[in-house]
Amino acid sequence: MGQSEPKILRMANEMSSFKWEDAPQxxxxxxxxxxxxxxxxxxxxxxxxxxxxxxxxxxxxxxxxxxxxxxxxxxxxxxxxxxxxxxxxxxxxxxxxxxxxxxxxxxxxxxxxxxxxxxxSSGGTPAKRTLEKLFLRGIFPHPKRLRSIGKLTRLYQRSGLKYVVDKTGLAQMLPKHLQEMQAVMPSVEAKFALESLPPVIEAEGTRKATAMLFTGCVMDVMFSKINKATARVCTKNGIEVHVPKRQVCCGALQVHAGDRVQARKLARTNIDVFFQSGVDYVVINAAGCGSSMKEYAELFRDDPEYRHKAEKFSESVKDISELLIQVGLRPPQGRVERDITYQDACHLCHAQKIRAQPRQVLQSIPGLNLIEMSESDYCCGSAGIYNFTHPDMSGKLLNRKMGNIPSDVDGIAVGNPGCMMQLKVGAYRQGMSLEVLHTIELLDLAYQKEESRVERY
Ligand code: SF4
Ligand code: SF4
CATH class of the missing domain: 1.10.1060.10 (Alpha-helical ferredoxin)
Incomplete structure (x- = not known):
């Protein structure tokens, strides 16, 4: 199968309404x-x-x-x-x-x-398809364009323009969900992990494994501090971290939207980068991306050139909590006195069957009180870009989720950036003073408290 991947009509079942390659089996x-x-x-x-x-x-x-x-x-x-x-x-x-x-x-x-x-059609492209194409083909696959958008967002946040937009009511002109998103958007960092982390970061103590840190697309723009925390936590646990600069977006959003051709294009690059790195694992902190990369083998099921490589690649992909428990988590000594509940991201618990490891990570932190919520594995309504494409259904699911947050917690831990944004919107909507954190941020904080020192990168 070539890079351009022409759409091939299927001949196996002429009655089928699925007329293109890569149809449901x-x-x-x-x-x-x-x-x-x-x-x-x-x-x-x-x-x-x-x-x-x-x-x-x-x-x-x-x-x-x-x-x-x-x-x-x-x-x-x-x-x-x-x-x-x-x-x-x-x-x-x-x-x-x-x-x-x-x-x-x-x-x-x-x-x-x-x-x-x-x-x-002579009537032009519907707006939704144009937008999807713009983001899924024009922006997410291009790290430089994403970084430029991130830098503009940082300028918007820090120049006072955001303050003016909020105070003058200009934000009210945005659709409701975008208004809420911009209200809870995290501060964009000056340097993203992919550009600022060294290509190789040595493990502390005995080296137990080597891993390529997958930084993601939106993840590294909105949550680069979590990528940096992931690198620190890995090295604390004897994992040598590699940060290949040629890695690209995982293609999960493209797969969800049906653009499997573009997803394969991105996946090929990541597979090649992984094999060139010669590391043991791909470590990832975004459940949606991890799940998608564990399914590269299925994406290449009809590609004789990449199928085998994709299988090997998928076997090497590990969620950060999964890898830490696998290599033997070093319990932190620093105390984090917090009452935290844990939300199971769907693509961690249902797609990757990872439930125990993030809880083990949280329970290893001295002072942290983990309080389970009801229906922790029920979707929060984020689901990729579902909260934008289906705001009504997404809103109902978010209300249900927020109703299950125990009243005595001050934070929610979760292992996926999309869920983090959705839960932040939920807390904002309901006026709850809750901090939404990535599980690994709490572990990183506990390690930093051991030494009472500031972040190195
Ligand atoms: S659980 Fe649902 S999808 Fe699975 S066999 Fe039963 S009806 Fe079919
Ligand atoms: S929305 Fe329903 S059908 Fe779709 S993946 Fe979730 S449980 Fe399955």
Whole structure:
């Protein structure tokens, strides 16, 4: 398969409404036994009570479209686009139906169909598609452009312009969700981790492993301090950190939007960079990116050149909490006197099956009181860019989440930047004085308190 990846019509099933390459596979949907166990955990079904908005309903319409009994129209695209891709259904499914993969592959078909319709249309491109294309192809894959946007945002935050916008009510002209996002946006750092961290940072003490720090796209612009904290925590635990400058966005948002061609382009670069680095692992602190990179093998299932490399790569990807426990976490000595609850990011607990390790990290911190919340693994409504594309459903899920935050905590720990932003919006909306932190920030703080010193990078 070449780099340009021409859209190839599938010949295997001429009746199918999925007419392009990389279509949903029969062996994925045919294992559904219609038991309905998944219904009681699916947020969109629980909110609507509509079978079409359930995992079982979605698997059914995908199957019917592949059999040619349904067109690739609203009856299919609606339920597929409304899915959060949260994978809660996969956790409870006794047949192991990979609903997330089916949804993402079907979105790939919708993406191709939309492209064809756009090419045939004389009426111009709908705004949503133009915006998606701008961000998913024009901005996220280009680190320099992202950094420029980050620097402009920092200027906006520090020049007083943000203050003026807030005070004069100009912010009110933005859509509500954007208003809230800009109100809770973290301060953008002067230097991003990818540009400021040295290419190799030695492990402290005996070296137990080597790992490429994956800095991400939006993650490094909005939360570069978490990337820097991740590097510090790794070295404290005997992990030598490599920061290859050629790494790019993981492609998760592109996969969620159905742009699998662009996602593969990005994935190839990351796979090549990893093998050139010669490290043991790829370490990552963003659950959505980690989950996506662990699924590169599936993305390249029809690519004889990259399939094997992608499998090797995916096996090497580790969430930071997973890697720390695997190599043997060094318990910190510094105290962090906080009452903290923990939110399971969907792409950590459902997609990567990582639940115990982040809790073990938090419980290792002296002084930290971990208070569990109800429904900690229920989606907060962030789901990539779902909070922008489906603000109503996202808002309902966020309200439910905030209602489950224990009243006696002063902070929420979570392992995904999208959830962090969503929970910040939730706290802002409800006037709650809660700090939203990445799990690794708390561990880093405990290590720093051992020495009462400031950050080195
Ligand atoms: S739990 Fe699995 S097998 Fe049962 S209906 Fe849902 S997707 Fe199908
Ligand atoms: S991924 Fe989430 S929203 Fe989608 S069908 Fe499964 S449980 Fe429902």
């Amino acid at each position: 029969e062996d994925l949907y045919s294992v559904c036994v219609h038991c309905g166990f998944c219904l009681e955990v699916c947020p969109t079904y629980l909110e609507t009570g509509d079978e079409n908005e359930s995992p079982r309903g979605r698997v059914y319409v995908i199957k019917e479209a592949d059999k040619g009994n349904l067109e690739l129209d609203e009856a299919v695209t609606g339920p597929v686009e409304n899915c959060l891709d949260c994978r809660a259904c996969e956790t409870v499914c006794p047949s192991g139906v990979q609903v997330g993969s089916l949804i993402e592959q079907t979105r790939g078909q919708i993406y191709f169909q939309n492209q064809e319709m756009t090419n045939q």
